[in-house]
Amino acid sequence: MQPQQDNLLGESNSFLEVLERISQIAPLNKPVLIIGERGTGKELIAERLHFLSSRWDQQYIKLNCAALNESLLESELFGHEAGSFTGSGNKRRAGRFELADKGTLFLDELANTSGLIQEKLLRVIEYGEFERVGGSQSIKVDVRLVAATNEDLPTLAERNEFRSDLLDRLAFDVITLPPLRARRSDIMLLADAFAIKMARQLDHPVFSGFSREARELLLDYHWPGNVRELKNVVERSVYRHNDPEMQIDQIILDPFESEFRPGQTIRTKDRRDSEPQTQSQQPPQAEDDNLTIPSFPFDLKAHLQDHETAILQKALEQHQFNQKKTADALSLTYHQLRGILKKYNLLDGINSGE
Known part of the structure; x- marks a missing residue:
């Protein structure tokens, strides 16, 4: 597997501090917890941790914990013995911990795991062993665990919605990623990189850049989806612009924006004129008695x-x-x-x- 670090670009102090922390913790065989809003690049940070560690040439396995229910997640993580599930036949199946032995296991959306899963994760972290689902034999593994979430785990632990002892084990070090709105100086650096890459995919001979108005919009927008949203917006804008000789002057923030979007009020003149209006649809009439007209002449x-x-x-x-x-x-x-x-x-x- 090759690292995919194309989104890890930035020169802001907050971003450079994160990269420095990664370089510091990567060589240690300790668990790491990555906290950040959606789209901030938690998975890319986990990859960087793996490829900067001494395990770089071993397996890097990842799993989104929110994508599976408890029983399937347990089987995915720890494997199962033959006949443990209906339809599993007589085959034994290795789980992600076994596959990641001597390497790194990245668990995304950790806050979505159940108490049972958290208890078994705690045992693996403490003792390096577990049993497959339906089995009784302990299996030893050497796995470096990296976990990520966009939730506030200490608050969840206070509410007994996340195991405090598991949080203590995971939080040997916590890397909190800054949102894109806190990295304003990185926005255009990322936008230019994404635009150039998209222009190449479209076989454009050149990327002519963004207009001043487009740059202002990119810099002033709040980016709730962070770097992932910026990448989608820039790529969409380059694709729709489709004129490599001209600067991009229109940024498509919302691809759903349309006066004909279902559930939205259609405000075109043709629609108003072509459809009869009910009494409730009639526009309010101005009352002449309440209309104040200034004295003439005036500006x-x-x-x-x-x-x-x-x-x-x-x-x-x-x-x-x-x-x-x-x-x-x-x-x-x-x-x-x-x-x-x-x-x-x-x-x-x-x-x-x-």
């Missing part, structure tokens, strides 16, 4: 700008200056809202985070 453009600015500021305040939520509240796309805010010089000091 209509300035009046409308002040009115629109007041609405924008009110909407931003009500949504804690979250641009995505504000755009939804105003029936605008994220790009449209950004354009209006920029038009009225309202972007300064606004945080686009969730």
Whole structure:
């Protein structure tokens, strides 16, 4: 197996500190716990730990614990004896711990494991032995365990939803990965790398870069899906742009965005004109008695700008200056809202985070 470190790019202090911690802990045959939001690269960090260790030439086995129910997960981890399950026939099956002997086992989504699984994991970590499902013979293994989760395990342990003794054994060292929003200086470094790679896949002769507006959007977006989301967004934007001679000026953050999306309000003029409106669908009528008309002459453009600015500021305040939520509240796309805010010089000091 070859390491896949294409996403492990960065120059920010928080990211470089993580790489330094990995280099420090990798040579030790101790368990490591990796904590981070979805999309921060926990699996890539686990791979790096393995390939920087003395076990680099041995097996690197991985398993997502959230993908299986308790009985299947137990069998996957520890194997089973012949006839232990219906349909298993007479064949004995080795589990991931046996396959990873002398190497590294990476368990993702550890917080989703049951008390039974956690108890058996604790025994393997402490004594290096276990029994297959349906068996009674102890099997000895030499496995370095690396686990990952996006949950707060100490809090789960306090609520008795995760074994405290297992947490103590796993947490010889804990590597907490910074979210992408805390690595703002790395965003364009990653975006350029992903774009160049996608351009090559599309056989484009050149990648002409991102426009200033596109770069601003990439830098200001809050990236709840972190590096994984950034990679998808950049690759999608390069693919849809499909003009290698021109800079990319449109970033496709949400591939589902459409006025025809099921469950969304369709606001096109043709739709309004072509369908009869029920009484509840009729737009509210302005009451002339309540309509205040300023005295003439007056500056209509300035009046409308002040009115629109007041609405924008009110909407931003009500949504804690979250641009995505504000755009939804105003029936605008994220790009449209950004354009209006920029038009009225309202972007300064606004945080686009969730």
